[in-house]
Amino acid sequence: MNLILLGAPGAGKGTVSAQLISLLGLTHVSTGDLFRQSIAEGTPLGIEAKHYIEAGCLVPDTLTANMLQEHLRSLSSSSGYIFDGFPRTIPQAEALDRILAEFNMDIDLVLLVEVDYELICERISQRRVCPLCGASYHLTLNAPARPGLCDHCAGELQRRADDSRETVMARLKTFEENTKPLIQFYEARGLLRRIDNSGPPEALREILRKVLST
Numbered sequence: 231m232n233l234i235l236l237g238a239p240g241a242g243k244g245t246v247s248a249q250l251i252s253l254l255g256l257t258h259v260s261t262g263d264l265f266r267q268s269i270a271e272g273t274p275l276g277i278e279a280k281h282y283i284e285a286g287c288l289v290p291d292t293l294t295a296n297m298l299q300e301h302l303r304s305l306s307s308s309s310g311y312i313f314d315g316f317p318r319t320i321p322q323a324e325a326l327d328r329i330l331a332e333f334n335m336d337i338d339l340v341l342l343v344e345v346d347y348e349l350i351c352e353r354i355s356q357r358r359v360c361p362l363c364g365a366s367y368h369l370t371l372n373a374p375a376r377p378g379l380c381d382h383c384a385g386e387l388q389r390r391a392d393d394s395r396e397t398v399m400a401r402l403k404t405f406e407e408n409t410k411p412l413i414q415f416y417e418a419r420g421l422l423r424r425i426d427n428s429g430p431p432e433a434l435r436e437i438l439r440k441v442l443s444t
């Protein structure tokens with residue numbers, strides 16, 4: 231099974247991914263994580279992607295699709311993937327169809343993770359991430375056991391470089407302009423389901439169970 235997560239920045243695609251992994255055992259693929267890893271390693275791709283990311287813009291489609299294709303070739307999972315943050319444009323969605331065809335795969339389901347923008351801004355301001363293992367925390371709702379330190383690897387928690395208020399506004403605008411058209415694109419194919427992620431994690435789990443069983 232292959233599943234796409236669509237949603238504005240801060241809507242909780244990472245949280246939904248974590249729950250889906252435990253429910254379905256799919257392999258998680260996040261283009262944002264792949265870019266952050268390339269930036270941390272100082273690769274040519276990371277150097278090129280960095281200024282787009284820090285400005286709250288999208289990395290160009292071809293660069294992003296090529297990175298995803300290479301990554302899938304290195305994984306070659308047979309059970310399927312959760313695509314978290316890809317596609318973000320119509321050309322990327324078309325590229326994904328071509329990339330999956332190489333593996334005789336298709337998209338089975340697209341989940342639109344919905345949260346209103348006020349809550350998104352609050353969640354992002356409270357978000358802290360571990361630069362070592364990528365774990366994500368919310369300072370009040372999902373705080374680490376020891377303040378400032380990752381529960382999994384004791385890495386020092388940080389704010390994401392693109393989580394400043396100004397960059398978040400740019401990212402929301404980018405979502406409106408480039409990614410929202412994907413809602414209709416997948417609705418027309420009969421693949422889209424909506425997930426309300428404004429409640430607590432327990433409520434989300436129930437919502438996911440229901441959507442997956444229909």
Ligand code: AMP
Binds near residue numbers: 239261322
């Ligand atoms: P995320 O962690 O998914 O919020 O992604 C962080 C940033 O990486 C985004 O704001 C974009 O600048 C870049 N990025 C991630 N995925 C894509 C994509 N599919 N296309 C273009 N840029 C992306």
